[in-house]
Amino acid sequence: MATQYRADHVGSFLRPPELLEARKNAGKDPHRLRSLEDLHIQHVLAKQKELGFEFVTDGELRRRNFMSDFTDAVEGFDMGDAVARNWKAGDSEAAPVSSVTGIVAKKLRLTKPLTGHELPFLKANSTVAIKMTLPSATQFPAISFKSGVTDKVYRDHSALLWDIVEIMKSDLAKLSSDGVNYIQIDAPRYSYYMDPKWREWIRQELRTDPDAAFDEAIRADNACFKAARRPGVTLAIHLCRGNNRSHWYAEGGYDGIAEKMFAALDVDRFLLEYDDKRSGTFAPLRFIPKGKTVVLGLVSSKLPQMEDPDVLVKRIEEAARYVPMENLALSPQCGFASTAEGNLITEDSQWAKLKLVVDTACRVWGGASSAGA
Numbered sequence: 001m002a003t004q005y006r007a008d009h010v011g012s013f014l015r016p017p018e019l020l021e022a023r024k025n026a027g028k029d030p031h032r033l034r035s036l037e038d039l040h041i042q043h044v045l046a047k048q049k050e051l052g053f054e055f056v057t058d059g060e061l062r063r064r065n066f067m068s069d070f071t072d073a074v075e076g077f078d079m080g081d082a083v084a085r086n087w088k089a090g091d092s093e094a095a096p097v098s099s100v101t102g103i104v105a106k107k108l109r110l111t112k113p114l115t116g117h118e119l120p121f122l123k124a125n126s127t128v129a130i131k132m133t134l135p136s137a138t139q140f141p142a143i144s145f146k147s148g149v150t151d152k153v154y155r156d157h158s159a160l161l162w163d164i165v166e167i168m169k170s171d172l173a174k175l176s177s178d179g180v181n182y183i184q185i186d187a188p189r190y191s192y193y194m195d196p197k198w199r200e201w202i203r204q205e206l207r208t209d210p211d212a213a214f215d216e217a218i219r220a221d222n223a224c225f226k227a228a229r230r231p232g233v234t235l236a237i238h239l240c241r242g243n244n245r246s247h248w249y250a251e252g253g254y255d256g257i258a259e260k261m262f263a264a265l266d267v268d269r270f271l272l273e274y275d276d277k278r279s280g281t282f283a284p285l286r287f288i289p290k291g292k293t294v295v296l297g298l299v300s301s302k303l304p305q306m307e308d309p310d311v312l313v314k315r316i317e318e319a320a321r322y323v324p325m326e327n328l329a330l331s332p333q334c335g336f337a338s339t340a341e342g343n344l345i346t347e348d349s350q351w352a353k354l355k356l357v358v359d360t361a362c363r364v365w366g367g368a369s370s371a372g373a
Ligand SMILES: [Zn+2]
Pocket: 010, 188, 238, 239, 240, 241, 242, 243, 333, 334, 335
């Protein structure tokens, strides 16, 4: 049975400057990096507990970005190379986006457990439920497959995708058998199927029908969820439109993909970006199957301005026209630091926004969480 966490967050937190500095010098002094990671993870665990979250993450503080557990544990990436992307800053201050992944240049091979450097410390230092995040296997084929390089090893995007699924499955099965309570797969790539610009890009660049790619993405993620499925473990997928130094790369509502996606993905919770107009309306939520939870990402992790609690409550009530109130929850729309450099807001704003999530969730659903989903 899945647990109903009313106040949720996507997982990553801002890294303090000394941790970023230590990461830069990790080659010279790996012990300093490790001890600062431990120290600051203790801090974010304490903050989450103090704010009243009923689960904790380690803030992804040991990662360079939300996908680096995979690229660090799997041999075969050329990290010096990257496929260009179109990031947009919207109204926020411009900042260079962080490079997140390299190119697959060799047959992939797992060399160590993906999350093996994260979970033991988290288990030893938390007294509440643990959430772990991993990137969707669907992340990599679109951004790590380079013609003339990757196709010497993998016939096509599909061949690469299913090799990654096999690697992911082994780690996900281990996480759920190791006592992790809440597993979330981060899958911003679904935005490609709802944004006409990216659908065209799939046709032109990947030479694939976007609807066929969408179907295959669901099959791939479901294969991963099946490996992680275990009684008492809550499974979730997080969807957004890009989050890198407050930038984004896609736009459009869930309308075009909602009916198929919500019905087919075998998860307990959907963490959906809903912090601005780029995410469209709540109407696609009418396709959420009975009993599944929608975590409304109404609080922005990209912008420093605080949301008005009354507006948040109104928006939750609006969403409840499509999904029963008992199947809704609240969170920021994405992490605060999908890349180590983080979004363009302060740590104080981050914690204030997380407090707002908890306080609003208490106001709407009451203080105690209820089991059952
Ligand atoms: Zn996101």
